[in-house]
Amino acid sequence: MLFEALTLQLGYNATLVAIGAMLLGISAGATGTFLFLRKRALVSDAISHATLPGIGLAFIVMVWLGMDGRSLPGLLIGSALSAWIGLLCVQWLTGGTRLSEDSAIGAVLSVFFGAGIVLLTVIQGMSAGRQAGLDSLLLGSTAGMLFSDAVLIAGGGALVLMLTLLLRRPMSLVAFDSDFAAASGLNVPRIDLATMGLVLAVTVVGLKIVGLILIVALLIIPPVTARFWTERTEHVWLIAGALGGASGYIGAAISASAPALPTGPIIVLVAFAFFAVSLLFSPARGVLSSVLRHRQYQRRVHLRQGLLALAQGQPIYEGYTLRLLQREGLARPDGVATGDGQARAAKALLDEKRWEILRGLQAHEATAARYDGLTGLETILTEDQLRDLDTRIAAPREIAP
Amino acid sequence: MTGAEFVPLSLTPILIGIFAAIACALPGNFLVLRRQALIGDAISHVVLPGIVVAFLLTGAVTAWPMMLGAAGAALISVVLIEAIRRLGRIETGAAMGVVFTAMFAAGVLLLERSDTSSVHLDVEHALMGNLESLIWLEATGWRSLLDPQALAGLPPELPRLALVLALVIAFTWVFWRPLKISTFDEGFAQVLGMRTDLLGIALVMIAAIAAVAAFDAVGSIIVIAMFICPPAAARLMTDDLARQVGWSVVFATLSAILGYVFAGYGPLWLGGSDSVSAAGMIATVSGVILALAALFGPRRRGMMA
Incomplete structure (x- = not known):
């Protein structure tokens, strides 16, 4: 019908x-x-x-x-x-x-x-x-x-x-x-x-x-x-x-x-159904997509902080962070880093250090403003710039006798 | 007209009209000042699905379940408006428009789909109420006001509205200072440690209670008109909030009395035979009062003069 x-x-x-x-x-x-x-x-x-x-x-x-x-x-x-x-x-x-x-x-x-x-x-x-x-x-x-x-x-x-x-x-x-x-x-x-x-x-x-x-x-x-x-x-x-x-x-x-x-009420309710679907599922402003975006952001923050903790040898007490690291194969259930985890943790630490150096440099003022604790610096700067930064990190040096 | 005629036929409708008008006008003062005047409009639209659902659940047209249903619907609509406003980042007016039209449409649809032919429940009743039918048949004259037996036959809407009016007056009196401060300077109120958000919700809930109680007796047109017209007219009369509230009560009372009288007797004076809708006439009179205030009110232009 x-x-x-x-x-x-x-x-x-x-x-x-x-x-x-x-x-x-x-x-x-x-x-x-x-x-x-x-x-x-x-x-x-x-x-x-x-x-x-x-x-x-x-x-x-x-x-x-x-x-x-x-x-x-x-x-x-x-x-x-x-x-x-x-x-x-x-x-x-x-x-x-x-x-x-x-x-x-x-x-x-x-x-x-x-x-x-x-x-x-x-x-x-x-x-x-x-x-x-x-x-x-x-x-x-x-x-x-x-x-x-x-x-x-x-x-x-x-x-x-x-x-x-x-x-x-x-x-x-x-x-x-x-x-x-x-x-x-x-x-x-x-x-x-x-x-x-x-x-x-x-x-x-x-x-x-x-x-x-x-x-x-x-x-x-x-x-x-x-x-x-x-x-x-x-x-x-x-x-x-x-x-x-x-x-x-x-x-x-x-x-x-x-x-x-x-007729009138049905037309209005059909229009409202379109509205409800859009409110929930629209990709840019919908409720579902903003929940997903928020979840993803949360995940990135926890992962990053977890890696930094691993790199500095600090114990992790936060349950979500620990689960996340385990699921990604970066840490064992007791919180000890796997080989993969150690590599990622070292990279995260290096990235933090690079940012820290960058913040001290006048020339990089605009870039420093983009620091959010999540973005890897290699996605922003060129190879040359990174190499330049790395020379400023105090690397272990030979001690003069 | 003698008391024997006036008391049974006109006294109770006029009193109910006055109580409903004042109960709506009091919170209306703050709503108008806070630019939330259309909350009243939204509430009175969503009352329809509320009472229809209450009817479907209980299967009878009884006052308390319906008022609960209406209050529930009002609460849901306020929450929905706020949710849509925040989640969708949409301005309040549009969010209101989405919610109350959709809920009203749902109410009409439910009403059409359910078998309400045996009971007195339709959209027109919801809009216009039936003030004229709230008569006091047991009364025989002014003496009946002291006769417990006759008093027992009062239309139940009258004591109910009196109760709601008392509640509204009590709320306004108890929270006068916080309401006043938070209405004019929300930031200052917060500095003083007031929970302005809770106060705002309480004000809307009081408005909803007044709307639902008044709606039951007099229909939704009067509710919207009384939320806005008397306070708006009063606002054009004075800069002082207490005086504004006073004026709004006077205007609301005047609208109710004149509207009822014009609706009942106006057509007779003009040579007609049937009376016209009292609810519509009360709204019209309140509009005329507002127009007069807008033309001649001493404070119609604000502080600039």
Whole structure:
């Protein structure tokens, strides 16, 4: 069943939803990257919650004008307008008063959401029969999606993606170093506003599929995940877009494969699964690799210190060091060095001595700073330099009679 | 309106609203000053999976297991946010966004997958609460306040919230000085030998307890709004922390009373017939108060003036 869903064989509607969700995921991941790199990820939370009063008002206005209140384009326009007002409120509270941005975000999201809930209850009271469907925008609902809705979502997603591609260079510059961007003549506030506009567009487009509470996840989780795999801005948004698209597509497919699997939450959980895997296993920043790196470092330190102790004939009491030396065949269980161990120990001692001499020499100041007690000097200096150092080590000399 | 009508139908919801609002606004003061305002947002989202899991384990909608579940979920989310922030070297806002959306999604999924049709447990209830239904049917008038038999019929949310409010007040009062110092100058607090890390965790836990208790009665919108709006508005009124806390209590109380009254009677005044969501209206009123403070508050611009 899942296989059929993934290969788009579950029928017309499921296919539409899957493609729409994929486009939405790609544009959300790519757009969210700039928000995340600008360290303003949670502004999207305020924007998405601020859509609710607009949805309610749009419904009321459309019914009042004698139209069908559930018409998706109308609701989306209303939600965009009120989200825009919410965004302006965040900026007004942050810029116009001494409140910090997080307070402004929290205030706007809760107040707008509260006002939206009030409007929803008003709508419930005014015409119970026609209300059906509005609260589905809270958590998204793809059941019974119209063809025109799907086209609207797919088209909107594609449009946002195109705009993101067009604006990606100035947006990454601002996200990376806004002072430098301003100094190079970019209008930083305007570019920030454009980023926010794109985020708003993603939110509005995603209302129907993911719902307004969870759309934030699609804007935040893929960029955060992508950050584990690369250090380059231009790669972050590419990977984030790909991850977002994959989450949208796989999530929509899973949700179509069985009943009672709501699309929005499944998409978010798929994205979170990608995140969890990256957090644990990514090669550069993952938990597993940093544990391994730490273990290896620990091993090198213990081995080196153990060898130095052997070379100086000191007894080793530390259990891990002793086990390590034994396992490498450098020492016997009673702590006495093997032949191999003696050779390695002598080499370690020589290396320490070379470093010690090196530290006393002005000419090697830069090299001396690289001393960490682990690196062999022969990996840094040339043969000639080493030979020069060795002449300074006080070698045993013949005693003049 | 007479006491015979007011006491059974409106007194308890208003009191519960006030208690919930103050219990959230008190820790909110420190969260806003410490730039942790969105912790409240995160906590109120993750409460949903907590209560759903508690429901699945106990099979019933009962208060204490659910509150334990919610508190457990809040604790897990705080730990997860901190772990992701440190392990992945990700800024707090993004780490929060990852954790609370994923946990909320898991909560919604669990809710959809489990059979909750027989009980009153759904996402909307979690968001909006049902303040309006917390009425005191046993009461017949003001005299009932002295009648033990009628008092036994009080909605259980009221004494529970009163208890939590007392706890929050006690915490704020006992730890006033350390809270104040560590909020404004963490380094100095550490020099004085205070365990600022433990204090920070304690503050978040108190906030979580307040959020969970309030959530049970009034839904998560009010919780987020009351954590942030009254303290933020109060911050624009004064530079003195004690006065700020005082203002925030006043604003929270005002929001709860006005919000409830507008929700219940506003539509009638405007010629409508049905009341609107009290939780939503309380949040809206607190927003209006914040907007007024941002426009006219004497300290809206900070020290520069």
